[in-house]
Amino acid sequence: MAKQKVCVIIGVGPGNGAAYARKFAREGYVIALLSRTTEFGEALLPELTEGSRALSCDASDPAAIERCLATIEADMGPVDVLLYNAGSGGGWGSPEETTMEQFELGWRVNAQGLLKAAQSVAPAMKTKGAGAIIITGATASRRGGARTTGFAASKAAQRSLAESLAKHFWPMGIHVALIILDGVVDLPRTRERMADKPDDFFVKADDVADLAWSLTQQPRSAWSFEAEARPFGEKW
Amino acid sequence: MAKQKVCVIIGVGPGNGAAYARKFAREGYVIALLSRTTEFGEALLPELTEGSRALSCDASDPAAIERCLATIEADMGPVDVLLYNAGSGGGWGSPEETTMEQFELGWRVNAQGLLKAAQSVAPAMKTKGAGAIIITGATASRRGGARTTGFAASKAAQRSLAESLAKHFWPMGIHVALIILDGVVDLPRTRERMADKPDDFFVKADDVADLAWSLTQQPRSAWSFEAEARPFGEKW
Amino acid sequence: MAKQKVCVIIGVGPGNGAAYARKFAREGYVIALLSRTTEFGEALLPELTEGSRALSCDASDPAAIERCLATIEADMGPVDVLLYNAGSGGGWGSPEETTMEQFELGWRVNAQGLLKAAQSVAPAMKTKGAGAIIITGATASRRGGARTTGFAASKAAQRSLAESLAKHFWPMGIHVALIILDGVVDLPRTRERMADKPDDFFVKADDVADLAWSLTQQPRSAWSFEAEARPFGEKW
Amino acid sequence: MAKQKVCVIIGVGPGNGAAYARKFAREGYVIALLSRTTEFGEALLPELTEGSRALSCDASDPAAIERCLATIEADMGPVDVLLYNAGSGGGWGSPEETTMEQFELGWRVNAQGLLKAAQSVAPAMKTKGAGAIIITGATASRRGGARTTGFAASKAAQRSLAESLAKHFWPMGIHVALIILDGVVDLPRTRERMADKPDDFFVKADDVADLAWSLTQQPRSAWSFEAEARPFGEKW
Numbered sequence: 001m002a003k004q005k006v007c008v009i010i011g012v013g014p015g016n017g018a019a020y021a022r023k024f025a026r027e028g029y030v031i032a033l034l035s036r037t038t039e040f041g042e043a044l045l046p047e048l049t050e051g052s053r054a055l056s057c058d059a060s061d062p063a064a065i066e067r068c069l070a071t072i073e074a075d076m077g078p079v080d081v082l083l084y085n086a087g088s089g090g091g092w093g094s095p096e097e098t099t100m101e102q103f104e105l106g107w108r109v110n111a112q113g114l115l116k117a118a119q120s121v122a123p124a125m126k127t128k129g130a131g132a133i134i135i136t137g138a139t140a141s142r143r144g145g146a147r148t149t150g151f152a153a154s155k156a157a158q159r160s161l162a163e164s165l166a167k168h169f170w171p172m173g174i175h176v177a178l179i180i181l182d183g184v185v186d187l188p189r190t191r192e193r194m195a196d197k198p199d200d201f202f203v204k205a206d207d208v209a210d211l212a213w214s215l216t217q218q219p220r221s222a223w224s225f226e227a228e229a230r231p232f233g234e235k236w
Numbered sequence: 237m238a239k240q241k242v243c244v245i246i247g248v249g250p251g252n253g254a255a256y257a258r259k260f261a262r263e264g265y266v267i268a269l270l271s272r273t274t275e276f277g278e279a280l281l282p283e284l285t286e287g288s289r290a291l292s293c294d295a296s297d298p299a300a301i302e303r304c305l306a307t308i309e310a311d312m313g314p315v316d317v318l319l320y321n322a323g324s325g326g327g328w329g330s331p332e333e334t335t336m337e338q339f340e341l342g343w344r345v346n347a348q349g350l351l352k353a354a355q356s357v358a359p360a361m362k363t364k365g366a367g368a369i370i371i372t373g374a375t376a377s378r379r380g381g382a383r384t385t386g387f388a389a390s391k392a393a394q395r396s397l398a399e400s401l402a403k404h405f406w407p408m409g410i411h412v413a414l415i416i417l418d419g420v421v422d423l424p425r426t427r428e429r430m431a432d433k434p435d436d437f438f439v440k441a442d443d444v445a446d447l448a449w450s451l452t453q454q455p456r457s458a459w460s461f462e463a464e465a466r467p468f469g470e471k472w
Numbered sequence: 473m474a475k476q477k478v479c480v481i482i483g484v485g486p487g488n489g490a491a492y493a494r495k496f497a498r499e500g501y502v503i504a505l506l507s508r509t510t511e512f513g514e515a516l517l518p519e520l521t522e523g524s525r526a527l528s529c530d531a532s533d534p535a536a537i538e539r540c541l542a543t544i545e546a547d548m549g550p551v552d553v554l555l556y557n558a559g560s561g562g563g564w565g566s567p568e569e570t571t572m573e574q575f576e577l578g579w580r581v582n583a584q585g586l587l588k589a590a591q592s593v594a595p596a597m598k599t600k601g602a603g604a605i606i607i608t609g610a611t612a613s614r615r616g617g618a619r620t621t622g623f624a625a626s627k628a629a630q631r632s633l634a635e636s637l638a639k640h641f642w643p644m645g646i647h648v649a650l651i652i653l654d655g656v657v658d659l660p661r662t663r664e665r666m667a668d669k670p671d672d673f674f675v676k677a678d679d680v681a682d683l684a685w686s687l688t689q690q691p692r693s694a695w696s697f698e699a700e701a702r703p704f705g706e707k708w
Numbered sequence: 709m710a711k712q713k714v715c716v717i718i719g720v721g722p723g724n725g726a727a728y729a730r731k732f733a734r735e736g737y738v739i740a741l742l743s744r745t746t747e748f749g750e751a752l753l754p755e756l757t758e759g760s761r762a763l764s765c766d767a768s769d770p771a772a773i774e775r776c777l778a779t780i781e782a783d784m785g786p787v788d789v790l791l792y793n794a795g796s797g798g799g800w801g802s803p804e805e806t807t808m809e810q811f812e813l814g815w816r817v818n819a820q821g822l823l824k825a826a827q828s829v830a831p832a833m834k835t836k837g838a839g840a841i842i843i844t845g846a847t848a849s850r851r852g853g854a855r856t857t858g859f860a861a862s863k864a865a866q867r868s869l870a871e872s873l874a875k876h877f878w879p880m881g882i883h884v885a886l887i888i889l890d891g892v893v894d895l896p897r898t899r900e901r902m903a904d905k906p907d908d909f910f911v912k913a914d915d916v917a918d919l920a921w922s923l924t925q926q927p928r929s930a931w932s933f934e935a936e937a938r939p940f941g942e943k944w
Contacts, residue, residue: 062808094872094876095823095826095827095830095869095872095873095876095877096827096830096876098823100770100820100823100824103819103820103823104820107815107819107820107865111811111815111861111865112808112811112812112815115803115806115808115811115857115861116808118803119803119804122803122804140868143868143871144867144868144869144870144871144872144873144875145871145872145875146872146875146876147876148872149823149869149872149876152868152869152871152872153819153823153865153866153868153869153872154865155868156864156865156867156868157815157819157861157862157864157865157868158861159852159864160848160851160852160860160861160863160864160865161803161852161857161860161861162852163851163852163853163860164802164803164852164853164854164856164857164860164861165803165852167471167472167852167853167854168802168803168804168854168855168857169803170468170469170470171468171469173468175468183457183458186457200456200457202457203457203458204455204457204458207454207455207457207458208458210454210455210458211454211458211460214450218443218446218447219440219443219446220436220467220468221419221422221436221438221439221440221443221467221468222419222439222440222443222444222446222447222465222466222467223464223465223466223467223468224447224463224464224465224466225464225466226462226464227460227463228459228460228461228462229458229459229460230458230459230460230461231456231457231458231459232406232407232409232411232456232457232459233406233407234406235403236403298572330636330640331587331590331591331594331633331636331637331640331641332591332594332640334587336534336584336587336588339583339584339587340584343579343583343584343629347575347579347625347629348572348575348576348579351567351570351572351575351621351625352572354567355567355568358567358568376632379632379635380631380632380633380634380635380636380637380639381635381636381639382636382639382640383640384636385587385633385636385640388632388633388635388636389583389587389629389630389632389633389636390629391632392628392629392631392632393579393583393625393626393628393629393632394625395616395628396612396615396616396624396625396627396628396629397567397616397621397624397625398616399615399616399617399624400566400567400616400617400618400620400621400624400625401567401616403616403617403618404566404567404568404618404619404621405567639943639944642940642941642942643940643941645940647940655929655930658929672928672929674929675929675930676927676929676930679926679927679929679930680930682926682927682930683926683930683932686922690915690918690919691912691915691918692908692939692940693891693894693908693910693911693912693915693939693940694891694911694912694915694916694918694919694937694938694939695936695937695938695939695940696919696935696936696937696938697936697938698934698936699932699935700931700932700933700934701930701931701932702930702931702932702933703928703929703930703931704878704879704881704883704928704929704931705878705879706878707875708875
């Protein structure tokens with residue numbers, strides 16, 4: 001019997017993380033869900049492929065990432081797809097309001113954690129000459145705003161790192177891509193906060209998951225690096 | 237019986253144009269092939285959906301574009317997908333070598349023709365609140381080089397126009413997207429010119445066509461505007 | 473007696489054009505003012521260096537540009553600084569509203585005219601191994617908007633061309649640079665149209681002229697290509 | 709007697725740092741030189757304005773930056789110009805070779821230190837409604853490369869942060885700008901490493917210092933944010 005493909009999702013919540021899990025499970029992957037606490041992930045397991053697991057992993061701690069990914073590889077097999085969806089804000093607010101702690105946490109989760117995760121899954125992907133690392137970015141990956149100080153700086157570091165990863169790993173057959181999420185994900189808490197917005201205003205997490213999936217399906221003669229997910233009514 | 241969807245391809249040759257035609261035909265579209273001369277298009281028709289047609293249309297002549305698209309709409313029905321693939325070089329070489337004629341032709345075909353084509357198909361798309369306009373861009377859409385003077389300037393105008401089209405038409409349900417083709421398409425003539433390059437060096441036109449198709453399938457809560465098609469081994 | 477340096481300004485009105493003229497005259501240059509009609513230019517001459525001239529030249533006509541620049545070179549000497557400030561709108565409004573005529577005029581004035589002007593002054597600059605070509609761009613040089621269709625497309629072509637010019641001519645000692653004017657120039661007609669705006673809202677043309685001047689003074693080990701001129705209170 | 713203006717340089721070595729110091733001293737500023745060790749700075753003092761000082765400050769330590777800048781403000785007066793020139797590599801090499809330590813150090817020095825330094829000088833600048841913060845960036849600020857992993861990621865974070873700083877502080881009269889240094893600075897050690905390169909290949913630190921100076925002199929109706937310093941013969 002052919003071995004099931006393994007998809008690891010770092011950063012699992014009710015938005016993109018859960019949608020990624022459901023989509024890749026539907027496509028036959030066995031899923032490893034990594035998040036600081038496992039409650040949400042465990043509640044999601046019944047919807048996923050048998051053999052999927054929820055693990056506790058703090059994305060701001062490189063040693064924890066390394067350990068978790070080693071466990072997954074030992075127990076579930078080499079990782080085929082890594083979806084890097086961890087995302088601490090990193091500090092909203094102006095440069096004057098942003099604390100050193102927020103600024104550092106954002107960088108640890110958005111940039112440093114990605115480097116460690118990529119380093120951890122790369123050896124097996126290199127052996128196969130195949131694999132995908134898909135990262136959830138944001139509009140802030142492209143520019144800093146007066147009130148997105150810490151978030152934008154960490155997302156910019158992540159984008160630059162994603163580009164370094166792509167330039168290094170693509171020629172080995174490993175597809176690194178960055179989704180630029182340019183909109184607000186449709187969630188109970190965003191709906192509540194923006195109660196005046198119409199349905200069309202929101203990005204559906206399932207649609208972002210379809211984009212992530214389609215990136216992993218691109219033939220290697222025509223890969224995309226940066227892929228926007230923007231609602232049709234968004235101003236940009 | 238449900239009406240077949242109509243796909244118009246402006247600029248049809250043995251590369252992306254033919255691949256676009258085959259892909260959208262396989263997906264059930266009836267195809268209108270527009271190019272200066274109809275020989276190539278007519279030879280392709282047997283591979284396409286019944287009812288597909290090849291029309292002579294000079295993309296550097298806005299009146300011709302308008303006329304052709306009116307004919308298509310009258311004979312085949314409103315256009316669902318416009319693939320703008322016309323691409324005169326526009327003048328390779330340095331700014332000193334580029335002639336006014338090359339420079340103008342590039343702009344007419346890459347930029348002005350796109351504006352007229354979009355204006356021609358937009359009314360029917362607006363009525364439906366749906367449709368797609370996918371444009372074949374290039375790395376040169378993003379920057380000018382010392383020896384890409386006319387080509388890059390016309391592709392930059394096209395990219396800017398594509399962005400204006402997107403910002404204007406997206407909220408009406410019309411998906412405008414730009415493919416950044418960052419590589420050399422695999423063709424007998426490019427193979428001959430670059431005989432020392434391995435298979436992996438080239439972009440396969442079928443893979444670009446798959447990308448164009450996937451763009452037309454994106455749900456409107458998560459549309460992409462710019463989508464790269466770059467071989468995995470490409471330096472960038 | 474040392475020969476006076478020659479500065480040509482293509483596109484002279486009460487904003488940047490006049491400010492460029494005054495600044496370079498103060499710095500000792502003899503000035504050639506090119507615009508469709510010479511009234512404004514002639515009225516400006518008394519403020520400029522002796523020997524300065526106003527010539528009629530339609531920037532949308534490459535032959536006229538070539539002729540004018542040949543006349544200037546014959547009468548005043550080789551051009552040291554070319555300030556390309558011509559700027560027909562090129563069509564404001566949505567892609568549906570923009571006419572072929574507007575779209576073409578914008579491209580002729582913003583892009584084609586620049587190519588011809590650069591080709592005309594380049595030989596003498598190459599002979600000296602020195603010279604400067606400074607172009608007045610805009611925010612729209614960088615992106616297309618829903619209502620800046622023709623203007624943005626022509627400015628994008630201009631920016632790409634400026635980049636090709638820079639990459640080609642810099643190594644010959646000719647400094648090509650693009651000013652990104654990101655704001656509204658302070659003029660009687662803009663003040664009237666935006667009567668509610670404070671002084672600080674506007675870009676002062678004299679300040680843009682200082683920037684153009686400073687670009688021509690950069691030592692060649694540290695040249696800038698793109699230089700923003702943005703009011704300190706501008707949102708971006 | 710009018711109080712002398714104060715210029716702080718964080719990161720002082722034989723390249724840009726020393727050139728910044730000499731330039732701003734020539735323009736009448738009293739200079740505070742901050743670097744991990746004070747030997748180089750102290751040796752430079754005799755060339756600078758009387759009252760200039762060299763202080764030991766580790767730019768990877770926010771508390772040290774805060775302390776040093778408080779000392780300077782207490783002893784020398786409020787800071788008029790902050791030149792942020794600190795720059796640990798942050799890890800050259802591929803994503804596989806880059807260690808967590810290198811990656812973190814790069815971010816601390818290039819991004820976190822800038823945030824703390826800006827927070828430290830801002831209150832006095834806000835009180836005056838004037839001041840300048842000029843940051844030495846690099847080509848890597850704009851993109852990640854296969855072998856610039858840690859350096860590029862930290863410079864990208866710095867650039868995004870610089871943009872947030874600019875958008876926040878410009879309206880208060882504080883000019884934040886980023887120099888994109890696109891070339892190799894002319895130094896004994898770079899000359900030795902690239903002994904085959906001609907004089908023209910190198911960026912002269914004095915020319916970068918002139919650019920930094922010119923940015924601080926821009927009138928506020930026409931400020932630049934990003935300013936390239938690129939040798940005229942550079943490929944880009």
